[in-house]
Amino acid sequence: MSAPPIHPLVDEGLGNTAWLIDLGDGRALAVDPPRDLRALRAVAERRGLTVAYAADTHLHADFLTGAVQLAATDHATILASADGHRAFDHYGLHDGDEVDLGGLTLRALTTPGHTDEHLSFLLLDGPTPLGVFTGGSLIVGSAARTDLLGADRTEELARAQYASLHRLAALPDATAVWPTHGAGSFCSAPPGAARSSTIGTERATNPLLAAPDADTFVARLVASLGSYPSYFARLGELNRRGPAVITDGPMLPALDVPAVRRLLADGAVIVDVRPVADIAAGHIPGAVANPLRPQFATWLGWLVAPDTPVVIVRNPDQDPADIVWPALNIGFDRIVGELAGGMPAWRATRAEVSTTRLVTPDQMPARGVLDIRQHAEYTSGHLPRALHLELGHLPQQAGAVPSEALTVMCGHGERAMTAATLLERAGHRDLSVLVGGAEDWATATGQHLEEGA
Known part of the structure; x- marks a missing residue:
């Protein structure tokens, strides 16, 4: 049997891919779904699918899981590592455990390295491996970073990553590789456009799999690691506890100029999401520019403290949902509203304006x-x-x-x-x-x- 219809849901800003698998009977499996489920829901609705299972490969540091939301709204069964000690209802899996998907089987493989409790999910048709969801273990051309739990554990986890990659590399060459982290993700090292691969391709071309021994592997992986956003330090625990279920669509309440001034006096920050040229032509003094684009959430979470109230300045053609959902996706929930009328309203009060x-x-x-x-x-x-x-x-x-x-x-x-x-x-x-x-x-x-x- 060939692999079932699998829909990659790429977040270009975070550099991640969630996977929606059509199980052939109107049900679907979602692997590493984000809290921002807009893309997943659009595909599921178009294909007439209901998400029956939501599988998380690990406690993500770069986004909040959407599995809890899918369990609440779609009655999906959450599949995750039993070693993750998640504080919400889920089906805890150990190495070798299998889940019958109705004609296909999902087998849990422990693959620590990126995190301690990391699982990969092997999709099987009978005894035949079709593909493996590798999360932050084996990725296209590399492996995900191993320093998220602190510098004192980086080498230890890199050695675990070495063993995990070689475990995955023992699968048949034709086995598809469906990772979560990819190009543009601060959880992974290499550039490149490919979001999937095969075991055979990775064995032949992945420089980390070509390392002759564990010491060389560790040296190569650690040398590739750069900085990563500060909010990564808190999302793993938020994912262990489980993000709050969102019952209403995200809102961006309108705030008049006096209300904005009061918020600024109390410590709020203006985040100006307009294009560069608009910000340069005139922005509120003290505003933080963060032009709205796929990377918006990364820089919001990196540069603004999570407990700081934020007021948005946008242009009328910029969709509030494209501001609020990405923020919620990384656990930033302190956007208190937007300046009603935008910069024209601010200028109308003859307030000071900065230019660049x-x-x-x-x-x-x-x-x-x-x-x-x-x-x-x-x-x-x-x-x-x-x-x-x-x-x-x-x-x-x-x-x-x-x-x-x-x-x-x-x-x-x-x-x-x-x-x-x-x-x-x-x-x-x-x-x-x-x-x-x-x-x-x-x-x-x-x-x-x-x-x-």
């Missing part, structure tokens, strides 16, 4: 450059003599940035605009933002980029 200069690569003034990309991005090619400080570290280290005229840059401009507003909040002035990235500068100027740190 945008420059193209051929317009860059002779001034300092602050590159706020991730370390791997920076070392792959940066402007000569550019200062480097990752955006995720900027709220704590803004005081270390020289108080001189600076052009802030990233890969395109969105993160640079965020950085510029964070620097403005810290008292920096005379800032500009580069529209474009390092390669655009090199093309425009004919100059070479520098590599390395």
Whole structure:
């Protein structure tokens, strides 16, 4: 039998894939569903499917599980590791346990490394493996990171990951590999567009599986690890306890200017989600820019403390659901509302407005450059003599940035605009933002980029 219809549900912002498996009788299995179930529900409705099972491969650090929501609203049975000690009703699985899906079988395989209680789920037709949902164990071209439980456990978990990958690699070559983490995920290391693979392909091409021994594997995996969002530290426990069930659609209450001013006086933060050009043309002083795009939630959770009330500034054509759902997906539930009427309403009160200069690569003034990309991005090619400080570290280290005229840059401009507003909040002035990235500068100027740190 060939594999049943399997629908990948890719979250480009978090770099993850949830999987919806059509069991052939109107029922479906969801693997690693997120709390934001909009994409999953759209596919299920289109296919006439009811989610009967929701399987979580591990206690996720980068998003809240949607399994609890599916159990409450769809009466789905939650499948997860018994070793995860989840505090809600679920069917706890141990190594080798099997679940009859009605013609197909799901077998639990313990594959620790990314987390202690990590399971992979092997989908079987009789004795024949069709594919394996590997979560954060074996992923396309690599393996998921092993430092989420602390630096003191990174090597121990990397060695467990080595054993888990080799256990999975012993499956038949034709077995499909359906991981959760992929390109763009801070839980995984490699770039690349592929979201699935096969055991045979991974055995032939995955550099970690090519490591001759555990020591080499550990060294390669650990060397690939960069920084990750601060909110990762709290989501695992929230997933163990179980996210609250959402009974009403997410709302973005309208707040007039006086109400916003009162909230700001009490410690709230403005998050401006408009496009870069709009923010540059005029934003509320002290606002944090976070242009709405797939990566919006990652930077919201990384840069704004989870207990800080947030007021949104948006344009009328930006859907509130695309703001609130991604925030809830990462456990950020302190968005208290939006500025009614947006920036036109703020300007109408003759309140102060801040602006930020945008420059193209051929317009860059002779001034300092602050590159706020991730370390791997920076070392792959940066402007000569550019200062480097990752955006995720900027709220704590803004005081270390020289108080001189600076052009802030990233890969395109969105993160640079965020950085510029964070620097403005810290008292920096005379800032500009580069529209474009390092390669655009090199093309425009004919100059070479520098590599390395």
